[in-house]
Amino acid sequence: MLRALFHILIFPGLLFLFVFGFLAEYADRKLYARFQNRVGPPWFQPIADFIKLISKEEIIPEEADSLVFKLMPIFALIASSVAILYIPILGERAVYAFNGDVIVVLYLLTIPTFTYFLGGWYSRSVYSMIGAVRSLTQLFAYEVPLFLCILASAMLADTWSISGIAAFYSRHLGYWFCNIIGFGVALVSLLGKLEKVPFDIPEAETEIVAGSFTEYNGRPLAFFRMSFNIEMITGASLLSAVFLPFGLNLHPAAVFLCYILQIFFIIAAISFLRALFARLRLDQMINLCWKYLAPLAFLQVLFNLILKVVLPR
Amino acid sequence: MNEEAIKQELINKFPYLQEAITIKRKGRIFAQVPADKFDAVFAYAVKEMRFAALSAITGLDRGDGVFEVIYHLNQEGRILLNLCVGLEKDKLAVNTVTAYCPSADIYERELEDLLGIKVNGLAAGYRYPLTDDWPQGEYPLRKDWKGNLASKEVPDA
Amino acid sequence: MHDSGDVKIPIGPQHPALKEPESFLISLRGEKITASSVRLGYNHRGIEKACEARTYTQDIYLIERVCGICSHSHSTCFVQAVEEIAGLDIPARAKYLRTLIAELERIHSHLLWLGVAGHEIGFDTLLMYTWRDREVVMDILAALTGNRVNYGINTIGGVRRDINAKQKEEVLKAMDILETQTKYYIDLAQNETTLLKRLQGVGVLSHDDAQRLGAVGPTGRASGIDRDTRKDDPYAAYGELDFKVISVNNNDVYGRTLVRLGELMESFNLVRQVIRKLPEGAISVKAPRKIPAGQAVSRYEAPRGEDLHFVRSNGTDKPDRVKVRAPTLANIQSVSKMLEDRYLADMPIVVAAIDPCFSCTDRMVALRDTQNRKKNTVPWETIRLKGIKWYKDKGVDFASLNKKLSASF
Numbered sequence: 067m068l069r070a071l072f073h074i075l076i077f078p079g080l081l082f083l084f085v086f087g088f089l090a091e092y093a094d095r096k097l098y099a100r101f102q103n104r105v106g107p108p109w110f111q112p113i114a115d116f117i118k119l120i121s122k123e124e125i126i127p128e129e130a131d132s133l134v135f136k137l138m139p140i141f142a143l144i145a146s147s148v149a150i151l152y153i154p155i156l157g158e159r160a161v162y163a164f165n166g167d168v169i170v171v172l173y174l175l176t177i178p179t180f181t182y183f184l185g186g187w188y189s190r191s192v193y194s195m196i197g198a199v200r201s202l203t204q205l206f207a208y209e210v211p212l213f214l215c216i217l218a219s220a221m222l223a224d225t226w227s228i229s230g231i232a233a234f235y236s237r238h239l240g241y242w243f244c245n246i247i248g249f250g251v252a253l254v255s256l257l258g259k260l261e262k263v264p265f266d267i268p269e270a271e272t273e274i275v276a277g278s279f280t281e282y283n284g285r286p287l288a289f290f291r292m293s294f295n296i297e298m299i300t301g302a303s304l305l306s307a308v309f310l311p312f313g314l315n316l317h318p319a320a321v322f323l324c325y326i327l328q329i330f331f332i333i334a335a336i337s338f339l340r341a342l343f344a345r346l347r348l349d350q351m352i353n354l355c356w357k358y359l360a361p362l363a364f365l366q367v368l369f370n371l372i373l374k375v376v377l378p379r
Numbered sequence: 380m381n382e383e384a385i386k387q388e389l390i391n392k393f394p395y396l397q398e399a400i401t402i403k404r405k406g407r408i409f410a411q412v413p414a415d416k417f418d419a420v421f422a423y424a425v426k427e428m429r430f431a432a433l434s435a436i437t438g439l440d441r442g443d444g445v446f447e448v449i450y451h452l453n454q455e456g457r458i459l460l461n462l463c464v465g466l467e468k469d470k471l472a473v474n475t476v477t478a479y480c481p482s483a484d485i486y487e488r489e490l491e492d493l494l495g496i497k498v499n500g501l502a503a504g505y506r507y508p509l510t511d512d513w514p515q516g517e518y519p520l521r522k523d524w525k526g527n528l529a530s531k532e533v534p535d536a
Numbered sequence: 537m538h539d540s541g542d543v544k545i546p547i548g549p550q551h552p553a554l555k556e557p558e559s560f561l562i563s564l565r566g567e568k569i570t571a572s573s574v575r576l577g578y579n580h581r582g583i584e585k586a587c588e589a590r591t592y593t594q595d596i597y598l599i600e601r602v603c604g605i606c607s608h609s610h611s612t613c614f615v616q617a618v619e620e621i622a623g624l625d626i627p628a629r630a631k632y633l634r635t636l637i638a639e640l641e642r643i644h645s646h647l648l649w650l651g652v653a654g655h656e657i658g659f660d661t662l663l664m665y666t667w668r669d670r671e672v673v674m675d676i677l678a679a680l681t682g683n684r685v686n687y688g689i690n691t692i693g694g695v696r697r698d699i700n701a702k703q704k705e706e707v708l709k710a711m712d713i714l715e716t717q718t719k720y721y722i723d724l725a726q727n728e729t730t731l732l733k734r735l736q737g738v739g740v741l742s743h744d745d746a747q748r749l750g751a752v753g754p755t756g757r758a759s760g761i762d763r764d765t766r767k768d769d770p771y772a773a774y775g776e777l778d779f780k781v782i783s784v785n786n787n788d789v790y791g792r793t794l795v796r797l798g799e800l801m802e803s804f805n806l807v808r809q810v811i812r813k814l815p816e817g818a819i820s821v822k823a824p825r826k827i828p829a830g831q832a833v834s835r836y837e838a839p840r841g842e843d844l845h846f847v848r849s850n851g852t853d854k855p856d857r858v859k860v861r862a863p864t865l866a867n868i869q870s871v872s873k874m875l876e877d878r879y880l881a882d883m884p885i886v887v888a889a890i891d892p893c894f895s896c897t898d899r900m901v902a903l904r905d906t907q908n909r910k911k912n913t914v915p916w917e918t919i920r921l922k923g924i925k926w927y928k929d930k931g932v933d934f935a936s937l938n939k940k941l942s943a944s945f
Binding site for chain 1: 880
């Protein structure tokens with residue numbers, strides 16, 4: 067019981083996620099700034115932003131549904147926090163693992179997008195409603211490639227548990243190479259899930275002010291922003307566990323270091339892509355996902371299927 | 380076509396403009412057109428003489444009871460033909476030229492708002508540049524408008 | 537024009553896409569714009585009327601503040617009109633110095649536009665890079681004139697400040713740096729996929745439409761109208777300088793980008809020519825305080841297009857009428873046409889592509905009840921209700937908006 071509480075609240079639960087979330091946000095913003103020839107924020111900026119938002123007055127529009135408005139950020143936070151319990155961080159095995167937890171994790175990671183939609187829709191402001199709809203439309207575009215790539219990886223590993231996948235690949239390091247296409251596609255889809263440029267269409271500042279979050283302020287906004295960070299950590303952890311199975315059998319400290327390095331590698335890739343591209347239009351993004359990402363993901367699935375049949379067990 | 384040729388062509392077509400056209404310098408022709416003949420001269424300049432681009436419309440209050448509206452037309456950017464029409468204060472109206480130059484729309488709204496010159500045939504639309512609750516009958520660019528609204532209604536907010 | 541089945545949403549007057557207040561009412565069907573209407577006038581400050589109450593010299597500084605980005609354009613245009621009425625022949629060195637500042641202003645304005653365009657399409661990296669490079673030209677302008685904007689370099693009869701050899705060196709060095717950077721941006725504009733996707737085919741204005749609606753400047757030149765006041769109606773030193781008019785036939789925002797990038801390269805050349813050919817001599821002639829009666833129309837190629845000033849004098853030291861027609865006023869009428877049948881996501885970049893400067897465009901007076909002297913503070917609730925009523929009269933009903941939006945999705 068105490069152990070469970072420790073895992074939920076401290077590691078790899080809320081405290082770890084909060085601290086690591088702040089660090090990740092700092093890394094992302096600093097890298098983004100350096101790519102743009104700017105100085106960037108100091109290390110405590112994310113913490114300062116969070117504290118400032120928490121201490122601000124909460125203004126809920128009269129037309130908005132007050133309960134939904136306040137609950138959605140908390141749901142987003144909880145969903146992405148729970149997901150981390152099933153993703154292996156220290157070694158091959160996550161805190162809780164069972165066959166089928168890859169589906170649970172993927173589902174939990176979809177919930178934040180639904181909260182963005184519901185929060186925006188029930189804010190009842192023109193811009194937030196348009197942003198909310200864009201969130202969902204975008205969801206249908208990037209979810210499929212992401213699911214397929216993770217599926218491909220799971221197929222080759224012959225298990226539906228993320229811990230099982232991590233264990234399989236760390237034992238058969240050569241197979242990591244087979245999933246390289248999947249890794250690329252999953253990284254781009256992760257950009258979509260995290261709603262970062264070039265896929266930050268639901269939050270296009272110059273078109274719809276702030277999209278779903280236009281009416282958000284004070285504590286709900288602080289929690290939404292926290293949930294962005296945690297989603298980034300959880301998403302990166304998922305990708306790292308499934309596609310980057312390195313250093314899982316070493317001494318625990320070394321394992322943790324490897325994990326941190328892998329996460330930062332993924333965050334650096336995200337920041338790099340963010341600085342590199344302009345924002346796509348919604349129709350262009352859907353085109354891109356269905357014309358290029360989804361076929362590539364299908365290719366990966368096919369490839370892994372053939373491999374499974376051909377290679378000895 | 381140079382300035383002299385343009386002047387000659389206008390005089391040939393509209394003999395009453397004989398004394399009314401001055402060539403200020405290279406590229407600048409000023410023509411004073413009587414109010415009742417203005418539409419014909421404008422149509423001719425735009426359609427036949429290829430002064431198809433309307434750069435601006437200036438309205439002004441001469442201060443002596445006569446208002447002037449100057450249409451700055453240009454021919455492929457090189458020569459400016461300024462058609463100047465004088466209006467008596469009690470007959471402040473012109474016809475819209477948007478049929479020939481759609482871009483005249485916003486300049487004509489400016490005439491209506493700032494000087495109170497009625498433009499006949501102007502399509503319905505927003506006023507420009509004054510606010511929607513600007514009091515009626517106040518025309519800021521008129522010489523007698525000093526901005527003192529002692530007894531007039533000031534819009535709230 | 538606005539179909540009752542569509543949802544009408546306001547973009548502006550306050551909106552992150554717009555750098556200055558203007559109100560667009562867009563009719564949306566899903567993500568597609570079906571109709572749009574523009575309402576201007578928010579930046580009206582009463583400058584034309586104010587000019588009539590001030591002397592010509594005071595007016596130079598007033599006219600300069602019509603706009604921050606193209607301040608030199610307006611001040612030079614005005615001063616040229618007054619000098620024409622007074623029959624002043626300004627020294628050649630003054631003409632060249634005006635041209636130098638004019639081209640430096642064009643450089644800074646186009647680099648600013650590049651950054652703004654990048655920001656509008658979500659490409660913040662481009663914004664940061666171009667505005668970093670723009671600092672080079674801003675530093676030069678500050679060194680030459682003492683100010684980053686609103687240079688105050690013109691006076692009736694010439695210019696106020698001269699340039700020394702060391703400053704000339706610095707200008708030439710700056711041009712070299714900027715030319716390298718601009719070549720990089722041209723390369724970017726031609727090869728970067730996401731940029732091309734967002735800019736090509738967006739904000740289309742055909743050649744005929746552009747001509748009909750009177751588009752000027754880079755907006756017109758991107759649609760094949762190769763009008764440039766510097767070539768057609770030379771002023772200052774442009775008659776003696778060698779440069780090309782950049783015009784393309786793309787008819788879209790991408791074309792406008794290419795035109796502005798091309799103009800940047802031409803500006804670097806022009807600055808180098810000016811520095812090389814700068815004649816010796818005085819920088820101004822004495823101008824009379826009372827300008828004889830007369831009128832003049834002065835035209836200038838501002839970074840945004842043709843700027844036209846009409847000045848009429850009546851023999852006193854104050855002008856009788858000053859009329860300013862800024863280029864954005866000519867271009868704004870084509871925005872409604874460009875937005876037809878486009879996506880909402882394209883709206884910011886289409887508006888930004890005409891390089892709008894609404895401060896140049898509107899110039900109005902405000903009303904104050906000085907007689908009663910009562911403090912007219914308006915409570916928050918009154919303003920809120922007034923805003924709701926204003927929009928209701930325009931057809932935007934926020935209360936039923938969400939029902940309409942849910943129906944249209």
